[in-house]
Amino acid sequence: MIRRIAVIGLGTMGPGMAARLARGGLQVVAYDVAPAAIERARSMLSVAETVLDSLDIAPPPAGVGTVRFTDDIADAVSGADLVIENVPENISVKADVYRTIDGLIASDTIVASDTSGIPITKLQEHISHPERMVGMHWSNPPHIIPMIEVIAGEKTAPQTVATIRDLIRSIGLLPVVVKKDVPGFVENRVLYALLREAVDLVERGVIDPEDLDTCVSWGIGYKIAVIGPMALLDMAGLDIYKSVSSFLNADLSNRDDVAPMVLEKTEASKFGIKSGEGMFSYTPEQAKALQSERARKLVAVRRILEGRE
């Protein structure tokens, strides 16, 4: 039974995840190596709680469902039934965290990684009880998107997968168990196929970035929220898909390295909203306004999709 959860790493993903788990009645202890990240996470928590209210996700009874922040990793993980690792997408950074917590947790504590796509089998090499390690891949923003992928590595015990799947269900979220530990799992394999083509089209001057977003959001995104890709094939007709894919697949980007446009921007520290510039530019005020506008729209769409509106 999972009651107490340590969330390790409070950057983009950690605070919303902590808020959503606490709303599900779990005792969360949240830790980051950077004091500034802890401070930022504190303020993000109340923003996420307001969004959870607008989704009508009822608060748990008083006394359960709390988030406590700590700057001490031993304090964070001691007594935890589950540790969720949310540190940067880098095997050696993640492995350092596993090594640090290894001696601090019980042998049956489950260690989940929110990795975007590093195979769990690789991460398991760095922990002493690999049967208790599992992928628990949330989608950003984690307090709003209800789907979470659950991935077993070669050494993950089936019971570990079942425990995490049941936990996700028990707090009203939607687990999807991925059957093979492939890089990127399923969500990011599909997303990165789309992003590779989108970046390529902008880079080749086929379309401007703003128009690319209009085209994909209104032409594909809006539709795909209601009709998934497999159902869409049937709606379009497999005969049409066969004809179009027979000439188009060969023309799609098959780049197997990072696009020069992305390398140029990241080398200039243009990471997107978090640095004020990426594909577009953002003042701090614009970034804040955009975040609440996006949350408001995602909440409205979700309420409709769930038949609550």
Ligand SMILES: NC(=O)c1ccc[n+]([C@@H]2O[C@H](COP(=O)([O-])OP(=O)(O)OC[C@H]3O[C@@H](n4cnc5c(N)ncnc54)[C@H](O)[C@@H]3O)[C@@H](O)[C@H]2O)c1
């Ligand atoms: N950003 C996304 O959209 C997204 C979505 C799903 C999953 N993920 C995955 O989740 C993980 C975290 O991503 P993010 O976007 O939140 O990263 P981020 O860079 O925004 O935040 C990472 C946080 O980890 C902290 N950190 C670094 N080393 C640490 C350590 N040793 N101990 C504790 N904290 C440490 C950093 O201070 C930072 O606050 C990655 O594996 C990423 O691939 C990201």
Ligand SMILES: Cc1ncc(C=O)c(C(=O)O)c1O
């Ligand atoms: C670009 C990008 N990369 C990874 C992830 C998740 O792992 C996301 C997301 O959740 O939105 C993303 O947008």
